[in-house]
Amino acid sequence: MMHDFLIIGGGIAGLSVGAELAALGRVLLLEAEPQLAYHASARSAALYEPRYGLAPVVELSLASEAAFRAMPGLLSPRGLMILARADQDAEFRRDLLGFQLDEVPVETARARVPIINPDRVARAAMADHAWDIDTDRLLQDHQRRIRAGGGQIETRAQVVRVHRLPGGWQVQTAAGAVHEARVLVNAAGPWADRVAAQAGVRPLGLTPYRRSMARIPAPGGQDVSGWPMIFGCGESWYAKPDAGALIVSPAEEHPMDPQDAWADDMVLAEGLARYEDMVTEPVTRLMANWAGLRTFAPDRVLAIGPDLREPAFFWLAGQGGYGFQTSPAAARLAADLLAGRAPQISAPLVTALAPARFG
Numbered sequence: 001m002m003h004d005f006l007i008i009g010g011g012i013a014g015l016s017v018g019a020e021l022a023a024l025g026r027v028l029l030l031e032a033e034p035q036l037a038y039h040a041s042a043r044s045a046a047l048y049e050p051r052y053g054l055a056p057v058v059e060l061s062l063a064s065e066a067a068f069r070a071m072p073g074l075l076s077p078r079g080l081m082i083l084a085r086a087d088q089d090a091e092f093r094r095d096l097l098g099f100q101l102d103e104v105p106v107e108t109a110r111a112r113v114p115i116i117n118p119d120r121v122a123r124a125a126m127a128d129h130a131w132d133i134d135t136d137r138l139l140q141d142h143q144r145r146i147r148a149g150g151g152q153i154e155t156r157a158q159v160v161r162v163h164r165l166p167g168g169w170q171v172q173t174a175a176g177a178v179h180e181a182r183v184l185v186n187a188a189g190p191w192a193d194r195v196a197a198q199a200g201v202r203p204l205g206l207t208p209y210r211r212s213m214a215r216i217p218a219p220g221g222q223d224v225s226g227w228p229m230i231f232g233c234g235e236s237w238y239a240k241p242d243a244g245a246l247i248v249s250p251a252e253e254h255p256m257d258p259q260d261a262w263a264d265d266m267v268l269a270e271g272l273a274r275y276e277d278m279v280t281e282p283v284t285r286l287m288a289n290w291a292g293l294r295t296f297a298p299d300r301v302l303a304i305g306p307d308l309r310e311p312a313f314f315w316l317a318g319q320g321g322y323g324f325q326t327s328p329a330a331a332r333l334a335a336d337l338l339a340g341r342a343p344q345i346s347a348p349l350v351t352a353l354a355p356a357r358f359g
């Protein structure tokens, strides 16, 4: 059967665009792993902080808010806090501007997060505009919409060969299944450039960067549920309440080949030491650790649109550290472009996101 849209990748990118495309035609989504959302999409901090990233990313995140709000309870208040040492003035000022935060006395920050060490933290800033995203619910909802629209989702379906046909594409999976579609949507996350190369399409120069995470018990047995997401200024580490515990990340960006990433012990230890330096409670135990790949285009802006030379090859890649928070507007833009509809976002933003910018 000739499908209209064959999506490669069952993370948030593939599932969100699948949900939009199921209303437009026959969708087949192929995911290599036994589970959907196994890679980056299972390892995120699940935050919606629309002021995070470069201007086009911020615009896309802001354009996503209405769709999130249309699902009552999907976002829940978290808030944001930045902490700086006395020698971090320049970075602190940059963060204040970038995240649009208000500086507050350290004592005010301590009233919210009592483990802040006043001997180490010289300046603090806070904002309300950050929310937890219920990512499980979002992913489930997209799967339901794909199936309700008659679309198919197949796991254990790694695409290993891609052939151009006169009216579309033929792909073969590692298990030997063959599928055909009019349009190929590349939502393969860290593997997106490899999928392009398989299809004879020029890669964009995407780079996956590892970011590690540790889960630690609530410091001092405190109730952390109302704490904000806390960043060491200049994104030198971050910590966030998570199901009664705290997740702490060294916030590293370590370039890697696409793979099932795992946390680097040394990087984790150094990151935890940066966190510990700013708080009064030592880390006594790790409950778990993991890592995920954040995949960036060379200019750190997402790539959404048809390939410049091969219009039936559609890119939805380079989501970096913003794949969940941009997903509603990104998927909607992809569907608008594939349907030939006028995009809902501004024309300059469409151009800023177009893969054609890489020539």
Ligand SMILES: Cc1cc2nc3c(=O)[nH]c(=O)nc-3n(C[C@H](O)[C@H](O)[C@H](O)COP(=O)(O)OP(=O)(O)OC[C@H]3O[C@@H](n4cnc5c(N)ncnc54)[C@H](O)[C@@H]3O)c2cc1C
Pocket (backbone or CB within 6 Å): 008, 009, 010, 011, 012, 013, 014, 030, 031, 032, 033, 036, 037, 038, 039, 040, 041, 042, 043, 044, 045, 046, 047, 048, 157, 158, 159, 160, 187, 188, 189, 190, 191, 192, 195, 211, 212, 213, 249, 291, 292, 293, 294, 295, 317, 319, 320, 321, 322, 323, 324, 325, 326
């Ligand atoms: C530690 C960390 C914290 C983060 N925090 C946030 C946050 O707070 N907010 C936010 O918005 N974002 C955050 N992100 C970023 C977000 O997780 C990613 O941008 C997003 O998950 C990327 O989704 P994706 O679908 O593009 O990629 P992935 O989830 O990696 O999915 C790509 C899928 O494609 C499949 N695939 C690849 N090649 C093939 C093939 N040949 N055949 C079939 N399938 C294939 C893979 O198996 C994979 O499942 C974070 C990321 C990390 C690592």
